[in-house]
Amino acid sequence: MSEGAGAGSGPQRAVRRMLPRSRTEAHRASTPLELFFDLCFVVAVAQAGSQLAHALAAGHPGKAISGYAVVFFAVWWAWMNFTWFASAYDTDDVAYRLATLVQITGALILAAGVPRLFNGQWVVGVLGYVVMRLAMVTQWLRAAGSCTGAQRTVALRYAQGIAFVQVCWVLLLFLPHWLRGPLFPLLVLAELSVPVLAERDEQTTWHPEHIAERYGLFTLIVLGESVSAATVAVQSALDEHEALRGLLPIAVGGLLICFSAWWIYFARPVHGFLRSNRQAFAWGYGHYLVLSSAAAMGAGLEVAVEHAVGQAHISGRASASVVTVPTAVYLFTVWVLHARHTKRGVAQALLPAAAAVVLLCTLIGGSAAVLTTGLVCAGTVTLGVVLQYTTSLEDAPDPEG
Secondary structure, three states, rough: HHHHOOOOOOOOOOOOOOEEEEEEOOOOOOHHHHHHHHHHHHHHHHHEEEEEEHHHHHOOHHHHHHHHHHHHHHHHHHHHHHOOOOHHHHHOHHHHHHHHHHHHHHHHHHHHHHHHHHHOHHHHHHHHHHHHHHOOOOOOHHHHHHOOOOHHHHHHHHHHHHHHHHHHHHHOOOOOHHHHHHHHHHHHHHHHHHHHHHHHOOOOOOOOOHHHHHHHHHHHHHHHHHHHHOOOOHHHHHHHHHHHHHHHHHHHHHHHHHHHHHHOOOOOOOHHOOOOOOHHHHHHHHHHOOOOOOHHHHHHHHHHHHOOOOOOOHHHHHHHHHHHHHHHHHHHHHHHHHHHHHHHHHHHHHHHHHHHHHHHHOOOOOHHHHHHHHHHHHHHHHHHHHHHHHHHHHHHHOOOO
């Protein structure tokens, strides 16, 4: 085993050589630092969801969706870059831990700036984002200093690409507000292009099982945050209005949606599909929709609660759509990234069909739409389990044959 592959074991060293870890390393699991990293990042996710809910309930969908898309991209992209880097180079020494804690600090600065970002004030948010990304530059430079050959080239490309884009983000703050909107997608595209360009000749040694576990854990935390947000909303409404009859369908439907979302995501392991950068990049980038829709479901449930007690200034169908749309996006995206690779026959079309039915639930409107959506999700899971069980029986060898 290389010196850089023994992270988390033995006496803590101040600095190790940051060498690529083996892709076939056995029993590769998330470290306590990675779990702490996730928990701190979900603070920014919670802030984004809260602001999304407030803007939607106030009847400002344009501001809500654009602000949420910007904030969630910043959180997701910084989290994703750290995750793939850690999978390939985690040394768990003092220097690595300190750099990671700096990234966490940047995430907390970003979280503090989320309300301002929704109002078009970018300074605090960009500052937090740049702190996270520059800490990542130092990690890549350290890897470049330890590696040789193609891996050194990859590390230097990452460091240079990330640093260049951060300079562009800072320069964006000095431009007029009317220019920031059109330039934002270009800088997002530049960020997304860095890994593709850096690894065009050589792959980093990310670990498929480790990556699948990391994404799964972050999805769990985001779903948990959605449950928490919905619970707090119901509790606040009960304290002020005691409208149990109107809130019960939302509570039941919300739990069914979240439980089903967990079941569907973890129905089958996906690490066997992650064999190359082409597959892994599409899978990893696609999780922007998985994670953002999972967090948006919690925000939607908050809005549904506010509408049920007369606090949201939107129609019944609009209050239903803020739950049904992210739920449908989640179901369809998980099908694209996971289920379609492992299902066959009728089961292949189950999630897309469920997503379409969930969108139709919007027409019901109000709390009944949330309950119906939850029942559709639960029914999808039930039917999926039955189909899986039936298929396994058909594939089983005949004991008398």
